[in-house]
Amino acid sequence: EVRGAGTAFKVAASGGDAVRLARLYFLFGPPLLEGGDDRLKNHKLAEAVKLGAEGALNIRWEGLRQTKGGRVAADLTVSEGGVDVKYNVYLRGHDIVVQFNSTDRGRAELAARLLKLAGIDADVERVGGRGVWQVWATTNKLAAGHERLRGAIADIVRRAAESGWVDAGRAGRWLEKLEGGRVLKEGWPKYLVRLAEGALQVRYRSTDPEGIEREAQRLRDMGLEEGRHFAVKKPKGGREGYVSILREGLERAAWLSVHGEGDRQRLAAEFVGYILQRAGEEGDAVYKKAKEIVEEGRAVGSLRLADVKGKEVDVEGRRHVVSVIGGGAQSEEGKSGRTLLRITIAAEVDGVRGDYEIAFGRYGRNNAAKGFATARADAPGGREADAERFAALIKALTGKEPGIRRRSDGRIDIVCGEGHLEGFMRYAELADAIAKWLEETGRR
Known part of the structure; x- marks a missing residue:
């Protein structure tokens, strides 16, 4: 139904006609469904197109076929x-490529829109x-497509493998991506x-x-820093690149x-939940390790030193009671030129008030972080008593008993x-x- 309105027209449609009209707008009309300006985007129309595309x-x-150059090719038609619109499908190197070429830009725009419907x-x-x-x-974009499109591409890969035109191992990897879906519903790719x-x-x-760049940017948006929290290697010459999440x-x-x-909190929560899900799919040992790292991360900065009050711990078979008053940490240059981390804690252990200090440095070929402190001879009860109180304090704060070296x-x-x-x-x-x-001193 078309209604006149001066120099403008209103077109009203309902039911199946509304869906068909929406498709026409999508395929041939002005870009009411696209563009960065939400004022020009008709969301109801977009939903109608999505609904109609499901069945149509x-x-x-x-x-x-094999081309003269030995490349495997096929024709894919989307209607x-x-x-x-007919697209060329090529199985080449490490990738599956779906491609459309035309000297008519309008036809190319139509080809892009049909792929978006898929x-x-x-x-x-x-x-x-x-x-x-x-x-x-x-490949990776194709693996994010609708099931029917992924199924058609998978059929091409299978037939090519059966004909001996594609290496079986490579075909298997492609099929795993296409059939499993490289991208999750939540939008995270398969890590x-x-x-x-x-x-x-x-x-x-x-x-x-x-x-690769999209994932790196998503991690930056989350609040992670490249080089400190994750590493990136760009793909070259058809070879895979990667985004690697450091501990x-x-x-x-x-x-x-x-x-x-x-948004940072939301993105991080989604990411952590997804990584734990993937770890669980890989087995108990992988999940246990991932969970351990996640719990350590969540705990960082979550407590105050003064929260430790009247905590009982055992050191070398003897019970001690620890209450922490306060403390801090700072970096400084040691006598050898090594950058040290000095942690100072004021606490009361077994009723004895004391100021405790431990210095961490990097040592050995593995650049391992180690901390050292010396028991004081002038402390109440002498070195032995001071060493036990110090060890009890560290265990109360960290949950781990330190070594005592005599x-x-x-x-x-x-x-x-x-x-x-x-x-x-x-x-x-x-x-x-x-x-x-x-x-500053090197990664763990």
Whole structure:
């Protein structure tokens, strides 16, 4: 029904006619469904298109062949509302490529819109100076498409493998992506989560430079820093690149998931939940390690030193009662030129008030973080009593008992490792200084 309104017209449609009208707008009309300006976007129209596309989109393929150059190719046709667009599908190198070329920009725009109806985010690009417009998408974008499109591409891969034109291993990897869906409903791509020599490895791999940059930017938006929390390697020559989440990155994301604000907190919570989900899919050992790191991250800066009051701990078979008064941490240069982290704590242990100090440094070929303190001979009860009180304080704060090293000359050293440092990071007064020192002196 068309209603006149002066120099403007109103078109009213309902039911199936509304869906068909929406498709026409999408395929041929002004960009009411696209663009960055929400004032020009008709959201109800967009929903109608989405609804109609579910049942009306037709996808088929034919013409599997090898080109003169040995490349495997096929034709993929996407139809909607009586409009057909034929795309070329190529199986080349490490990627599946769906491509459309035309000297008619309008036709190329139509090809891009049809792919978007099929769940593929594809843009129109001009190729060189020949006046040719191109639309294309590679494996990872295709794996995010609607089930029927992924099914058609998967059929092409299977037939090519059966004909011996594609390596079986490569075909298997492509099929895993297409059939499993590389991208989750929540919008997160499939991260590799596994144990490598006991360490947790969290990595997203892709041959698509845009996909790698998109993930890196999402991590930046979350509040993570490249180089400190994650590493990026760009794809080159058809080889995969990656975004690798460092241990510090997962810990920081876990902290942001609890203590962050706004979009950062939301993104971090989604990411941490997804990584734990992926870890669970890989087995109990992987999940246990991921959960351990997440819990450590969430705990960073979550406590105050003075929260430790009247805590009972056992050291070398004897019970001690610890109450912490306060403390702090700072970096400084030691006599050898090594950058040290000095932690000072004021506490009462077994009713004896004392000021305790331990210095952490990096040692050995592995650049391991170790902390050392010396029991005081002038403390109440002498060195032995002071050493036990010091050890009780550290255990009360970190949950881990330190080593007590007795020397032949009578001196007694208190020795801490990285696990103790992680325990200290739970306290707001110490967390920032420890994190900064760890960053400046090398990664764990």
